[in-house]
Amino acid sequence: MEHHFGRYHPDMEAMHHGFQTQPCFICRMVEGDVWFPENIVYEDDRVLVFLDGYPRAYGYTLVAPKEHREQVIGDFTVDEYLDLQRLVYRVSEAVREEVGAERMYLYTFGSNQGNAHVHWHVVPLPPSVPYEEQQGAWASWSMGVLEIPQQEMASLAARIGWRI
Numbered sequence: 436m437e438h439h440f441g442r443y444h445p446d447m448e449a450m451h452h453g454f455q456t457q458p459c460f461i462c463r464m465v466e467g468d469v470w471f472p473e474n475i476v477y478e479d480d481r482v483l484v485f486l487d488g489y490p491r492a493y494g495y496t497l498v499a500p501k502e503h504r505e506q507v508i509g510d511f512t513v514d515e516y517l518d519l520q521r522l523v524y525r526v527s528e529a530v531r532e533e534v535g536a537e538r539m540y541l542y543t544f545g546s547n548q549g550n551a552h553v554h555w556h557v558v559p560l561p562p563s564v565p566y567e568e569q570q571g572a573w574a575s576w577s578m579g580v581l582e583i584p585q586q587e588m589a590s591l592a593a594r595i596g597w598r599i
């Protein structure tokens with residue numbers, strides 16, 4: 436599937452200011468404070484899966500435990516960690532199949548000073564991205580964010596969700 440969306444550069448300063456001054460955005464989502472509930476791909480009693488509101492790729496999906504945990508390894512037992520990874524596996528395959536990715540990138544960032552709640556990035560690399568724009572470059576904000584209409588985001592979330 437071929438998509439041609441424009442890109443824009445969000446106000447990163449405002450975004451990071453929000454991360455550092457507002458309550459955890461993932462905990463807020465878990466509590467039902469969600470701007471776009473239709474962007475939720477999947478949820479159960481332990482995890483929330485949703486499309487990133489600032490997608491740098493078509494199908495850019497985040498997987499988070501519902502409980503507020505900050506250390507990506509140390510705040511989980513081995514079993515809890517592996518349970519989460521089982522879901523990351525399912526989500527990654529669902530995204531890969533839905534958008535026809537050439538390769539999948541999985542990573543987790545976060546900061547103890549803001550954006551602390553553990554979340555995994557499940558990021559498709561579409562075919563034909565030049566070599567120089569792959570890997571770390573594909574994860575960066577420098578190329579901007581895709582302007583995906585909200586109706587398309589909702590449809591994409593549903594289509595990925597059906598595959599999980």
Ligand SMILES: [Zn+2]
Nearest residue numbers: 459462503552
């Ligand atoms: Zn949280």
